[in-house]
Amino acid sequence: MSNQHMGKAVPHDSAAKHVTGQAIYIDDIVLPAGHLHGYVSMSPKAHAQITSMDLSAVRTSPGVAAVISATDVPGAIDIGPVLPGDPVLADGWVEYAGQALFAVAAGTESEARAAAKRADITYDDLDAILDIETARAQGSYIVEPYAITVGDAQAALAKSANQLSGKLAIGGQDHFYLEGQVAVAMPGEDGDMLIYSSTQHPSELQHLVAKVLGKSSKDVTVEVRRMGGAFGGKETQAAPVACQAALLATATGRVVKVRLDRDDDMMATGKRHPFHVNWRVGFDADGVLDAAAFDYLADCGYSPDLSLAILDRALFHADNGYFLKNALIRGFACKTNKVSMTAFRGFGGPQGMLGIEAVIDDIARHLGIDRLDVTKRNLYGRDGTRDATPYGQRVEDNILPELIDQLEASSDYRQRRTEITAFNASHSHLKRGLALTPLKFGISFTATFLNQAGALVHVYNDGSIQLNHGGTEMGQGLNTKVAQVVADEFGVPLDAIKITATHTGKVPNTSATAASSGTDLNGMAARDAAQTIKARLAAFAAEQLGADGENLSYADGNVLIGEKTLTFAGFVRQAYMHRISLSASGFYATPKITYDPATRQGRPFFYYAYGAAVSEVVVDALTGEHRVLRADILHDAGRSLNPALDLGQIEGGYIQGLGWLTTEELWWDGEGNLKTHAPSTYKIPAAGDLPADFRVAFFQGENREDNIGRSKAVGEPPLMLASSAFFAIRDAVASVAGNRLNPSLDTPATPEKVLMAIEDIKQRRDTEQ
Amino acid sequence: MTKIRFLHRGEIREIHDPDPNLTVLRWLRENEGLTGTKEGCAEGDCGACTVVLGSLDAEDQLIYRAVNSCILLLPVLDGKQLIAIEDIGTPDDLHPVQDAMVASHGSQCGFCTPGFVASLFAEYHAEAPATDQRALAQSLAGNLCRCTGYRPILDAGLAALKTAGKDKFQARRADTISQLKAIERAGTLTTNYGGRSYSAPQTIEDLAALFEASPDAKLLAGGTDIGLEITKGRRSLDTIIYTGMVRDLTEVTTNETAITIGAAAPYTDAVPALTKDFPEASELFSRLGAVQVRNLGTLGGNIANASPIGDTPPVLIALSADLVLRQGKNERQIAIETFFTDYRQTVLRPGEFIARIIVPRRNQANLYGFYKLTKRFDQDISAVCGGFCLTVRDDVVTEARLAFGGMAATPKRGHTAEKMLIGQPWNGASADLAATALGDDFTPLSDFRASADYRRLSAQNLLRRFWLDTDPARDAQPTGVLDYV
């Protein structure tokens, strides 16, 4: 197989459309005259019984075509993706401020909004649980607490030479995709529904729309050309607006668009789970862990959504890259009266890793050893020992020791450490900090059955190709990568291939484009489809052209058949004339993975992706302000399919992670109202937050598993590289008190949190003396 | 019936009595079907809706400025050129900044991209386009991207800006100028749409007369505060008087004793005069909003808005600025610190407006310091803002003005702390004394921007930081984290 495109820095297939404003998003679609705008009214209460809902004034408001509440839903009200718990419209009570109450369709959005204001709703307030600790105290859980265990943590702890405990509160994160949630519902004949949605999960959305309409999946079609960003926030969270639009379209027989403005989007839709991590560890004089006990408490919000899988993944990443001989890792899925927290790049993994990185940090300071040395001493082994994870999977390709050594050298870690120590000793209120953090991230959906994908490839008899697969394009460049795979299979230039919108009518029963799996799964499925067609072409060539089927080769727009060269177009034309089918579907199911949820043991992941980063920060001890001065990243993308797109994921992931850990603060008031619900109050990184010195490199290597092109998934893992910045801040804070005491610093490390941590550590230092 | 006239897509567009509450973004997307410009927030904070306005300056030179179309009201376009993403280039004919964006892989999901391209386009036509990462990051601080992490966008921008000024817009410059001259308006523009009226007077006399006659009208300057009343508050503004065309209100002049800033001069025009005398304020002003907001927003709007967290009042109080207020034919001059009476309350009478701000020139005996504390450095509202000015004679503080925003219901001086300093030498110990006294001056609130504790402590520390910044023995060592980048 020629390798014309795979491995090349091909630009995103929509790049020229992006930069000229010609890429079409849902809100840009020209809709037929007479279409309506839907607006969904939201609960002002965090927890209340709805005692009455009078919508008569809403109905008579100007421009209104339909008003629906739960009682008007023809099918099922619950649209929980895995477990029930998410009503499409409130059904008698509300469980978070921002929950959908009823929906209005009107000629314009402002008419719909104005109408909604006229609703007369009365409530009986109920007690609201607004934080993790209260939920735990009251035993308010989505499921009963559970644990992953290996060895005997309690016994080992008791015997350990050194013990430490600590806790870390980890903030949530809003996705802040630039394009908010939006869907258009177009009613057809027989009550069929065509949905244009900005969703990562067209198949689930199709299923849920059918469910609320009281129909089946065959009656509903979902199309997604592209999303204006998603990051996990459009895995399950795209469904409510699509279902509401479909209900309004059914009620009116007209096309309905529902689009959340930024504030509504941020108040109504799920976010990254806030976590509390409490830990107790035992370790030897070198800082090597003997035993670790972790409690991970996730704020799941009011409903299960994907929380269980997310908590699972947090627990699966409680080891990060470190060997835990004896571990007790407990998970608590706390139910609170907040929006239901959901998937977000990393899917619990980042919170899982942050816990043990705090442990490494504290051990290092406790023993007076550089955290890099404690990191290295605890890594998984490479020789078949110290390689079992707490859930029983073996770490077969542990490249972290090598990767970290390379980064340590290329970043001048040791020398900078010396310089920084000298700087901090000489400077009154500016303190610098440095940290290296590694990452190991498991690739595969932990629910094994989701690891499947389909594709559909049509070769037209002029030699052009239409490619469709079950994955969705959200900016990551999935379509480009899959096209690179197919172009190389057929030896044609990229512009011979048209990548079309994802469409449930073309590829059915797809999994969400999530878990970093988009290219792994869909690339393989598309290749399978292409190879099916190629097998038919080989048989045709053998039969009709007398060629040895094995000897067909495709390159540069030509097909080499034995000695003969035909153009690809000419060849497929001949095949067509001989009535050979030039269209095929492809399928892929990830091999090797098995996991038993009952024992919590198995091999949930096909492989691991690795990386490490060194961040250096400067902190102002008078104000708590801080800045990342330099970041060095070494990341493992296997044999990258497209280094330009992969670099984009790495850099974008780091900056997004930096936002999560430093500036992005979700702030709920005492009544459970989110007060940071727009960019004026919720601060994602801006261009100036890019480290002035930013050095990103790929680790040279390839995937030991037979993944597409020996590449590795790169969507989620880089987000966790930003933990290096958080621990660098912690390092700078600790330097205020001589680098001996462990700072109490939670995330996001806003200037306020940093200044308060500095005050706290100064006080502890002073009382100690 | 009146029509507004502006230049769009090479042609003069005329719109009869437009809805003055219609934003340029909605007009583009809904009325014109030009959907390349995106809405990411509808509050001026994300830049997805960025478009470029062309206008003529006092010397009839064409200047291009990036603005947020989501909070820009349509009639404000009168007399200007509007450039949206569709006009900058097409896939077959990419503008140099677009070409560079593709080559640098500067787009992922692409939703922020048209806004970045518009901002880069304006930068491409700037007098002195950015030449390094930090400067360009400043110019792009009003554009958020959630996907890329900005590096490829900054690379693209820096590459494209090397050839800045060489595009088809430059080639058409003379034509554009004559088209703009052709639509210049002589008198007051007045439009009526349903019950909504919009007037744009050109002289201070006309403005005064109009406002006196309808004191319930809303004055519109840059609209970066009141634009949000429409897009976020979802209120309708029925009578609007636009101040942006009033010559006397948009002038900025400096003489021997004072810098005089017209209340309706956008920051972009007003700030250079201030930072020339007071370079200590440069960082604060570069972090007030971002380019798009500073291209529209005004000092007059910031002051009249009377927000306790507005950035210019503490600065201006520290600088002993005066305001000239006008009502009808009468003008009165007051010290800015007497302007604010209570939470969002001012001394303005019905029909009275701020005409100009008078800032005394730099006094060499004075020490100045201006500070803004935020969660994110760029384009963020202050948790605490401090404007400080000390007069030190014969090594003793003779006058002190320590003004704060974010610490009380109004921008306010810390009189107790000031008193502590009078008669003292200015040193670290005095700064500590003043910091402690500040505790008696303010009882700040807790909210989502900061807790009361942080506000109090960081405000105190800003006085310490002020000492470090003004310490005569200070070596070249940086005192703030931004000095490092």
Ligand SMILES: Cc1cc2nc3c(=O)[nH]c(=O)nc-3n(C[C@H](O)[C@H](O)[C@H](O)COP(=O)(O)OP(=O)(O)OC[C@H]3O[C@@H](n4cnc5c(N)ncnc54)[C@H](O)[C@@H]3O)c2cc1C
């Ligand atoms: C994204 C964004 C970021 C921002 N960042 C900051 C920031 O960092 N710091 C900060 O302080 N502010 C910030 N603001 C707020 C705003 O930009 C400023 O307050 C700005 O100075 C307002 O000026 P304007 O001309 O836009 O006022 P407008 O919105 O036009 O008017 C504001 C108010 O002042 C009145 N008014 C205007 N001119 C006069 C006059 N001459 N006489 C009497 N009344 C008048 C208006 O009627 C209105 O009530 C930000 C706003 C946005 C959208």
Ligand code: FES
């Ligand atoms: S839409 Fe965000 S700034 Fe205008």
Ligand code: FES
């Ligand atoms: S490319 Fe997606 S927000 Fe910038």
